Amino acid sequence: MSSEASTASAGTLARGLDILEWVASVERGAMADLCAALGLSRSAAYRIVGQLRERGYLTEAGENHLRLGPRAIRLGLQALEGLDLFKVTPDHLRALVGTTEETAFVAVCEGVEMAYVMQEVGPQVVKVSSKLGSRAPLHASGLGKAYLSALPVPEAEEIVSGLDLVEYTPTTLTTVPRLLAAVREAAERGYAVDDSEREPGVRCLAAPVLDASRRPVAAISVAGPRDRILDAEAAIVEAVLATARTISTQLGCPDPRPRPQE
Structure with a gap:
């Protein structure tokens, strides 16, 4: 393959991945919005989307709309199953719900958001739930602030300084000093x-889960x-902390107790 052909192929691959990531982020997207968001011409977008649909990575969701296809979902599930987090957490999540009788969540950081990857719904008639794969902003979620709290101070400060601190409710933390103080x-x-900061x-109430190097x-x-x-x-709080520490210990964390940021 010539260098020009190789460069073109790499560019097409990158655009295809951008399309998959965009569709995943919006869950159900229109072609016109996709082109605008990614800066693609209609001809290029339709060509790449057509290939992704043929391979099962995208599928139609109503007229001129797209969502992830079964092949993309299957790959995602296989990736999650390969992580130790998803091997040790389910039983503890169920036990947490049994103790608190409220819905429990697990989320991982993806860029400037926390993505919900596990959920165990509580037994209460009035309850809170989130669709798996949906996202919550770092600054306006307990999950996000818990994750940030387990990072070294310089790293947390760098991330916070680059966030778009959108105001969702009157209690949303919309300034860097207030958010860093909460972290x-x-x-x-x-x-x-998270005291009604997004909803x-x-x-x-949220706590970080740490790995063997004490990274969240x-x-x-x-x-x-x-x-x-x-x-x-x-x-x-006691139940959430105990659950987070147990999972962290099973992931190899030598000391999952809270430690002030350094």
Whole structure:
């Protein structure tokens, strides 16, 4: 293959991956929006999308709309199953729900967002839930602040300084100093709080999950209606912390106890 052909092939591959990532981020996207978001011409977009549809990576979702196809979903599930996190967490997540009677989540960091990868729904009639694969902003979620709290201070500060601190509710943290203060507080006590910062009336308590090098690989949380969480907060915090530490220990973390940021 000539160098020009190789360069063109690499460019097509990159655009195909960009398309898959964009469709995954919006869950169901229109072709016109895809072209605008990625700066692709209609002819290039239709050509690459056509190839991805033929291979099963994309499929139609209504007229002129796309969603991930079965082959992309299958690859994603195989990747998740290969991570130790997904081998040791499910039983502990179910036990956490049994203790708190509220919905529990596990999310991993993807760029400036936390992606929900596991969920165990609580038994309450009124409950909180999120679609697997959906995302929550780092600055406006307990999961995000818990993840940031387990990073070295310079790294957390660099990430926070680059965030778009969108205001979702009146309690959203929209300044760098306020967000960093919340992250430091979470590091000191071992857990983070989302007090209706993205969804009104919802309170979330979250803790980081650490690997053998004490790096955060995920965060785990319990969420529910604000008043109900407040009524049982001490017990829920204890359960969330215990669960996060148990999972971290099974991932090889030598000391999963909270440690102030250094």
